[in-house]
Amino acid sequence: MQLLNTIVAGLKEIWSHKARSLLTMLGIVLGVASLVGMSALIKGMENGMKESMVAMGGADKVLIREEDVPADQEHLADQAPGRTMYDVITLKQSAPLVRVVSPEMRVDAVVSRGDKATWPGECVGVWPAVLDMNLHTLAHGRFFSDIDEEEARAVCVIGTGIRDELFGSPEEAGREIIPLGEIIQIRGQPFTIVGMLTHYESEEERREREARAKAPQQQQAGPQRQRGWGRRNWAFWRKNNTVYMPLNTAYIRFRAAGDRDGIPDWRLSDIDIKVHDLSILEPALQQARNVMMVTHRGIEDFTFQTQENNLDQINAQIRNTRISGGTIAGISLLVGGIGIMNIMLASINERIREIGIRKAVGASAFAIFSQVLVESLAIALLGAAMGVGASYGMVKILESITPTGNAPVITPLALIVAVIFSAAVGVIAGLFPGFKAARLNPIEALRYE
Amino acid sequence: MALVELRNVSKIYHLGGEEIRALDDVTLDIDEGEFISIIGPSGSGKSTLMHILGCLDSPSHGSIRLDGTMIQSANARELAAIRNRKIGFVFQFFNLLPKLNVAQNVELPMVYSGISGRERHQRAMAALEQVGMANRSQHRPSQLSGGQQQRAAIARALVNNPRIIFADEPTGNLDTHTGEAILELFRQLSSEGRTIVLVTHDPEIAAVTPRRIEIRDGKIAEKLDLTLAGLSPRGGRVPHEVHDQEPGA
Ligand SMILES: Nc1ncnc2c1ncn2[C@@H]1O[C@H](COP(=O)(O)OP(=O)(O)O)[C@@H](O)[C@H]1O
Ligand SMILES: [Mg+2]
Numbered sequence: 226m227q228l229l230n231t232i233v234a235g236l237k238e239i240w241s242h243k244a245r246s247l248l249t250m251l252g253i254v255l256g257v258a259s260l261v262g263m264s265a266l267i268k269g270m271e272n273g274m275k276e277s278m279v280a281m282g283g284a285d286k287v288l289i290r291e292e293d294v295p296a297d298q299e300h301l302a303d304q305a306p307g308r309t310m311y312d313v314i315t316l317k318q319s320a321p322l323v324r325v326v327s328p329e330m331r332v333d334a335v336v337s338r339g340d341k342a343t344w345p346g347e348c349v350g351v352w353p354a355v356l357d358m359n360l361h362t363l364a365h366g367r368f369f370s371d372i373d374e375e376e377a378r379a380v381c382v383i384g385t386g387i388r389d390e391l392f393g394s395p396e397e398a399g400r401e402i403i404p405l406g407e408i409i410q411i412r413g414q415p416f417t418i419v420g421m422l423t424h425y426e427s428e429e430e431r432r433e434r435e436a437r438a439k440a441p442q443q444q445q446a447g448p449q450r451q452r453g454w455g456r457r458n459w460a461f462w463r464k465n466n467t468v469y470m471p472l473n474t475a476y477i478r479f480r481a482a483g484d485r486d487g488i489p490d491w492r493l494s495d496i497d498i499k500v501h502d503l504s505i506l507e508p509a510l511q512q513a514r515n516v517m518m519v520t521h522r523g524i525e526d527f528t529f530q531t532q533e534n535n536l537d538q539i540n541a542q543i544r545n546t547r548i549s550g551g552t553i554a555g556i557s558l559l560v561g562g563i564g565i566m567n568i569m570l571a572s573i574n575e576r577i578r579e580i581g582i583r584k585a586v587g588a589s590a591f592a593i594f595s596q597v598l599v600e601s602l603a604i605a606l607l608g609a610a611m612g613v614g615a616s617y618g619m620v621k622i623l624e625s626i627t628p629t630g631n632a633p634v635i636t637p638l639a640l641i642v643a644v645i646f647s648a649a650v651g652v653i654a655g656l657f658p659g660f661k662a663a664r665l666n667p668i669e670a671l672r673y674e
Numbered sequence: 675m676a677l678v679e680l681r682n683v684s685k686i687y688h689l690g691g692e693e694i695r696a697l698d699d700v701t702l703d704i705d706e707g708e709f710i711s712i713i714g715p716s717g718s719g720k721s722t723l724m725h726i727l728g729c730l731d732s733p734s735h736g737s738i739r740l741d742g743t744m745i746q747s748a749n750a751r752e753l754a755a756i757r758n759r760k761i762g763f764v765f766q767f768f769n770l771l772p773k774l775n776v777a778q779n780v781e782l783p784m785v786y787s788g789i790s791g792r793e794r795h796q797r798a799m800a801a802l803e804q805v806g807m808a809n810r811s812q813h814r815p816s817q818l819s820g821g822q823q824q825r826a827a828i829a830r831a832l833v834n835n836p837r838i839i840f841a842d843e844p845t846g847n848l849d850t851h852t853g854e855a856i857l858e859l860f861r862q863l864s865s866e867g868r869t870i871v872l873v874t875h876d877p878e879i880a881a882v883t884p885r886r887i888e889i890r891d892g893k894i895a896e897k898l899d900l901t902l903a904g905l906s907p908r909g910g911r912v913p914h915e916v917h918d919q920e921p922g923a
Contacts, residue, residue, distance in 0.1 A: 230785055241773065582769045585730060586783040586830065587758020589751050667730050671769065 228599075231592075235600035238572070239607070249568045250608030252561025253650065256554045257612025257643045262619045263550025264639035266631075267543050273631035274539045276427050277460035282359045284532045285503050287510065289496040289517070292528040305526035307492035312520050316498065320516045322509035324501045327351065327358035330475040331494035334412035336387060336468055343390040346466030348411065349494070350475020358497045359464070366405045366420030369471045373419075377477040379470075381411065382420035386465035414478060416470065425465055427458045429632055506531065554646075561608060562650040569601050569658035580662055581670025590663035597659035598652060605651025609644050616643075675742070676703035677837060677869055678727060683736030685722050685892075696722040697733070698892035704838070704871065709864035711872040711880040714889035720873045721842055723889065727871065728761050728840045729753045741837050758786050762831025764841035768823040770815040776802065776826045777811040783834045801829040805859060821852035828859060838869040845879060857882050 239246045278284060289312075294302045313328045330350040335342050353368050355361065363382070373380050383404075388394075392404045408415045426434065481489045500509035510529050517527060573580065580593055620633045685697040696719045704710060704727075712720050725731040726738065729745055732753075738745050741760055745753065762783075763769075770779045780798040789797070802808045805825040815823050824844060831839050841860065845853030861882060864870050872883055880886045888895040 230791075237773070578769070579771055582771060583782070583786075584754065585728075585757065585763050585769070587754050587786045587834075589754040589786070591751070592754075592786055668725050671765070 228595075231596050231599045232603065234596065235603045238600055239604055242572075245568060246604055246607075249564045249604055250561070250611060252557050252559075252564050253605050253608030253647050254561075254612040254615055256557030256561055256650075257609045257647055258615040258619055259550055259557060260554040260643040260646065261613060261616035261635060261639050262623070262633070263546060263554065264642075265616065265620050265633035265635045266550070266623065267546050268636050268639075269631045269633035270539070270543060270546070272634060273427075273458070277458060278532060278535065279360065280425060280427075280458070280460040280464050282497070283499075284536075285499050285506075286358060286532060287498050287500070287506075288530040289498065289513075290528050290530050292526060294524055294526050298524055301524050302526075304522075305524050306521050308496050308527060309491055309493060309520075312517055313493070313496060315516055315520050316496075316513060320509070320512045322500055322505055322512045323498045325354050325357050325497075325499040327354040327497045328472060328493045329355070329495035329497070330472055330480065332412065332470070332475050332479045334468075334479070336391065337410045338391040338407070341391050343387065343466075345387055345468040346384075346463035348468040349470075350472040350479075351469050352472055355469065358499060361464075361467075362423040363420050364423035365403045366418070368420055369469075374471045374473050377471060377473040379414060379416045379474060379478070380419045381409070381416040382422065382467075382469045383409075383418055384422045384465040384467040385424040386462065387468055388421060390466075411468065411470070412479065422465075422467065425461045427461055430458065430461065554643075558646060558650050561605070561647075562654040565601050565604050565651060565654035566658060568604070569597060569655055570661070572600070573597060573658055573662040577665060577670045577673040580665050581667050581673065584665070584667035585671060593665075594659040594663035597662045598655040601655025601658065602648060602651040605647045605654070606644070609647035612643065612647070613640060677706045677708075677741060678702070678704040679737075679739040680727070681737045681739075683726060683733045683738060685719075685726060685731070686734040695892045697726065700736070700889075700892070700894055702887065702894065704869065706837075707864075707867050707869055708885060709861070709870050709872075709883045710885045710887065711874060711883040712887050712889060713874055713877060713880040714895075716875055718889050719892040720875070720889055722892075724840050724842055724871065724873050727838075728763060729756045754786075758783055759834060760837045762834070762836040762839040764824070764827050764831050764839065764844045766843035766846040768815070768820070768827045768847070770823055770826055770830075772815055775812050775814055776807065776818070776829075779815065779826060780811075780830045780833050782830060787834060797833055798829070801833040802826070804832060804863075805829045819852070820848050821855060824848065824852075824856050825859065828856075828863075832863070832868075838871065839863070840871045840873065842873045843875070844872070845874075845876075853879075 289308060291307060294305055310328060313326050316323055316326045328351070332348045332350065334345075334348050336345050336348065337343070349355075351369075352374070356363065356368060366382070368382060369380065372378070387409075388402060388404055391409060392402050392407070395401050403421060404418050405421065407418050409418060410416070476491065480491065498513060500506055510531075514529070518525065521527065583593060616635065620635055623633050680700055680702040683697055683700045683702075684695060687694040687696055698719075700723065712723060714720050722731070726733050727740075729740070729748075730753075732746055736746070740756065743756065745756060748756065757763075770776075771782070774782070777795065777798050780801055781794045784794045784797065799808060799811060802811055805828050807822060807825045807829060810818060810822060810826070815826070818826065824847075828841075828844075831841075844860070845856050848856060857879060860870055860872065870883075872879065874880055
């Protein structure tokens with residue numbers, strides 16, 4: 226009851242000095258806004274990364290990358306075998322902790338049909354294991370059979386992005402387009418489409434597409450589709466612009482006839498593996514490494530790139546954002562706190578007589594102290610409320626300039642933390658003025674003009 | 675047992691090495707229900723005495739018992755509570771809070787004794803009724819005349835039903851006519867059984883009270899200077915008062 230009165234009195238006091246209180250709050254407003262804005266940015270980044278990571282195959286996908294041989298094996302560099310099917314088959318047979326092995330042989334090729342042509346995001350020869358590896362879903366038709374592989378048949382499975390480019394998108398046509406059985410040219414060679422993958426999109430893209438579907442009139446003239454640049458999520462774009470063919474097909478049709486030097490190149494462009502469980506990642510990678518050290522005759526021309534490495538990079542980026550945002554927020558809150566303390570000191574100087582009167586009628590030092598503290602807390606919390614409002618505005622602005630995949634997201638935790646911080650600033654800033662007011666001698670205070 | 679018992683109380687200020695005895699060995703009893711004036715020239719120590727009696731200040735030496743409690747040993751929190759529940763103050767400059775209306779000003783002491791909002795309002799209105807200010811409860815102090823402000827201040831002093839009311843020059847800032855009305859109000863409150871201590875430098879005002887204590891240079895005067903008062907004493911207590919002051923006390 227008494228506290229309520231104190232709060233009401235404090236709010237009245239703030240209200241009676243609107244402009245002054247507002248200026249005082251600015252530091253807190255800025256501090257809270259940057260705190261909440263920063264964490265919203267980070268959250269957005271994390272969301273985008275997570276989506277992209279899933280789009281690229283999930284957290285348990287490990288890339289076996291080509292690597293320069295270590296310095297002490299420099300003299301063996303020209304004998305480095307590179308990654309070959311030998312590795313793949315041996316890994317499958319001798320590394321039981323590895324669940325999936327997916328070899329890839331990249332083909333640099335333009336894909337065309339009639340007068341339409343496009344560069345696919347990736348055009349690779351694969352095993353069916355690639356579906357599991359890259360978390361693909363086959364929406365139409367079939368994937369490659371053993372016979373396709375064995376006979377190196379000219380068949381391919383495409384993503385919806387390729388379909389859109391070569392056959393037109395269903396959005397424009399107003400009907401579903403499933404080009405199964407159609408022939409397309411891959412580097413001039415005819416391939417039959419036997420399957421099409423599902424359409425991949427980020428949450429944000431899905432929402433946008435649905436919004437567009439609701440208001441179809443608003444289509445603008447001119448080029449309607451955005452390419453892989455700008456606001457689109459690159460990982461999803463690439464996944465949709467996939468062209469897969471059987472691994473053997475890629476080798477026989479694009480590599481066996483010889484490379485620049487006329488020598489067939491049987492090296493794979495990628496080997497991806499997945500382990501049974503992330504908890505055994507370490508031993509599984511050790512096992513895979515041991516196997517490959519045998520197949521590579523001890524020449525260590527490969528390395529394992531886990532998503533953890535990716536995560537490290539992401540985390541470093543997040544840490545940087547956190548540090549810069551946190552610094553701005555910290556400085557703003559500090560300045561805000563000093564402002565509040567200053568204003569509270571000024572306020573009690575103006576109210577020395579009032580404090581004397583209150584003490585004369587029986588206010589304890591604690592009652593005076595808590596009144597000052599509540600006032601200072603109220604200023605801080607009002608500032609925090611405005612800061613939260615400002616951060617919503619800021620996030621709206623940021624949303625329109627950051628890639629959709631990374632759209633900033635305000636989390637309740639960030640709000641709570643920001644409010645707690647401002648409350649702490651308010652309390653700390655009120656301590657000294659509060660003590661000062663509480664210690665005033667009532668007689669001198671009453672005599673004060 | 676007297677309501678207030680002051681025993682050998684001194685208040686000494688040190689100003690640049692110089693010792694100022696604002697109160698010098700004062701011994702004094704005030705009984706329940708008394709209407710008493712403390713009179714003396716400016717700077718004689720009246721306000722200092724009132725502050726000590728009113729628990730706003732503590733003495734340098736001596737002991738004070740108020741309503742059975744020894745207050746020279748009380749800490750600041752206990753003194754605040756005693757001021758809150760047992761003492762009412764009326765000041766020369768009214769000392770109402772300008773941002774609160776009259777009713778809120780009167781409620782102020784009850785805010786610090788933790789009384790609920792409804793009871794506070796009822797009691798504030800009753801006190802305002804008593805001083806004839808009920809119809810001004812929603813006014814700001816700045817919208818009132820001096821006399822009205824002082825009445826509101828008296829209502830504030832009354833509202834927590836204190837054992838004793840101290841008024842320091844309550845008419846000092848009012849014209850004669852209004853001042854008389856305020857004194858009349860005090861007399862009326864006294865007749866209702868309130869214990870009231872009136873501090874003044876004006877013998878005419880002191881003449882209103884049955885008992886007068888004259889103070890000079892921090893000491894209670896040996897003998898009441900009736901010529902200073904310029905009036906014949908009304909109450910029968912003056913000789914007794916003089917008798918009270920033992921030589922050397
Ligand atoms: N805080 C103080 N510091 C020093 N001297 C003081 C203080 N308060 C009062 N005095 C001195 O004590 C004496 C009595 O003061 P006061 O009680 O206010 O007199 P009165 O109310 O009778 O005019 C005066 O001489 C005054 O100067
Ligand atoms: Mg005085």
